Amino acid sequence: MINVSGRTLQWDELIDEVSVSSKGIKILEELNKSSKVYRFLSFKELENTILIREHIMEAAKKLNKSNVTFAVFEETRADDRYWAVTEQGGIRLKEGVKPSVAISDIYKNGSEYAFECATAMIIVYYYAALQYLGAESFNNYFTRLYLYSWEADSDLGLKIVTTTDPIPGDVVYFDNPDNLEPQWQGENAVYLGDNLYYGHGIGILNEKEMIEQLNTLGRSNEVDAYMLDKIVRPSFDHWIGLKQGYTRSDRTTSNRIIVYENINHHNQVSISYYYHCSLVNMLNTGTITITINGTLD
Template sequence: MIRINHQVVEPGDLKGITKPIEKNIIKLMAGYHSTFDYPTIHQLEFELLYRTNTMKAAEELNKSGAKFTTFTYAFCNKTYWDRLANGGFLLKPSISPSTAILDILKNGKLYAFECSTAIAIVLYIATLYSIGRQRFDLLFERLYLMDWQFDEDLPIYQIYSDDFLPGDVLHFNNPDFDPKQPHWRAENVIFFGDDKYYGHGVGIQSASTIINFLNKKRKPNPKNSAYLMNMISRPHYLSLSN
């Protein structure tokens, strides 16, 4: 269900939303039991833009040549980033955050990181595409890329639901992961809809392909298959739109 200014709206009421991918998201929102609440149509339109940009950024990162590795072996372009002892990347002083984050797409072969940092990169790039360089550079002056540690200006929250929408961050769990490969205990992904998911290290795949991949990373004599969790991570679109 979609509500704008406390009024329920149907997809047919939103004449200004014409892009097929955005119309599909609206149709899903309207059909779910969850309530998607917005003070104004502007906030809804911003979320649709951001979700579209999230999928665009995921596709671009997938094509960038950036490699998958663990925090121990993570590396980055030293022109823009300092690689910290924990495997995180900290923006160098006096470097434009927008230039540095886009360098990951431009010079992907100079970067390697694991899947949670990849999700952070996707969401920062989606933020840049959605709010523009000037505001992005003001908000993320000392950008830090590491696991799920997001800047306070990019708040992320989690809900337990299977009302998945394109642009959501979803999570595959692998309960019987191989202790020698703990980085495959889970795979964080961007959902595209139509059984398509982007996960760093596995590419853009179907759910069954990702599950089969994770099942090959289990301990001997496993009892439990990997599975897609009913947990969604989302940016706080309303605060970003303001």
Template sequence: MIRIRSLAYPSPDDFGLKDLQRDIYNEMNNSEDLYQYDTIDQLLFEIKVREQIVRASFSLNSSGVVFSSFKKSRFNPDFWLWTSRGYRLRPGVLPSDAINDIFKNGRIYGFECSTAIVLVFYKALIHSINLRAFNYLFANLLVWDWNYDWDLGIITRPGKNFIPGDIVYFYNPDYREPIWMGENAVYLGKGRYYGHGIGVATEAEMINALNTRRRERPQRSAYLLDQYSRLNFKYLQQFS
């Protein structure tokens, strides 16, 4: 449920929301969880970022990026430097240019699903906050796995009341290879998820895909954890 201090009974018609933004608003307002804001701008910013997370997910899915372990990973050396902890932004390169290159030239990149999630967040923020602020906040990017700049403010909470733009985790307890221990995925809305290495799929399809990547004679099915992760939208809104 949505509550705004300055507006007793908000409606998507009050803000001119359409298409995906309207869907996000409705899922938030119909949720059992309370979404409380001091101002209308706080709500609209969160909806905008969530929309951009969903759009970035589809963009990455169609970019040609390969699913890869760190040992076999690859990044464009014009923008990124390999280190033992991940890929660091090359000196003199703007963070926004480096992130955009991944989505533009995906076929020369390879990484796993948690890296994909962090990159989706960065791409969404390029389109949601002031570009100069983005390049200042994320001037020292290091990406791989869950390495991310603290300014993202990622928050993880228990529950299954997912909103489009939330990150969920499909756990695969009887995995065959460590890289398939689970799948980080973006909830896209309407029962669909995006997970790098699997693609866009329903919950059942995600589970079935992970179940094909289990060891011999598995005892347990993959399943969706009762938790979600999301950005600290209220903190990031100051940079919009």
């Protein structure tokens, strides 16, 4: 259900008022038929939200075709013209490299790259942001990229929504509770609509196929994999604000950038954003300590 400026609209009204692509029409249909009320201040905000979702979906499809491969943190690879791989398996932007060029290279020279599936989702978001904002704005906002699990620049504005009703462009998580191989403890996946999902290392499958693959790859033999009700979305209104021209003075540097030295590296492969946030919180409060390659991080 869609509400614009306090008014709940019928489908015929939406079609008359909203200008989106043919792919965007499908997203509009999903928003409209949802039992959840999606509220927008204006039709322009609705149109931009749909456009961002399109960019996320397209970024996922392109990454699927890019020849990037799945790898645990110890086997992470990246093109060393643009990135440095850290001892923890993160991918850190080199000094003097434009973020837009480095992110685009993952899509152009995918065979040079290997990373796990949470990292893949962040790459999808960065590439979608690049397409939506353009290179100049992207380079202004995303200056110090560091790709490691779900670590992300705060300007992505990632948030968790509790629902079992994903909209195309959402990121879901298929949990594999009794897996015997940690890299297949679950799969982050971009919902592409029409019951299709893109998961790094698995490809584009429908929900049933995704669950069957996880059960097989993780050697799960008692409990089937299933989709969690924790869905990840970026802050669409914030992305719209970035496109409208927020400047550095609008946001504090400490909130806006990723500081590599402050990252808590948990070394957990293929985890959900919800679990990642829980781990980081426990690390920050000293509840747990993670050991990586024999040294405390």
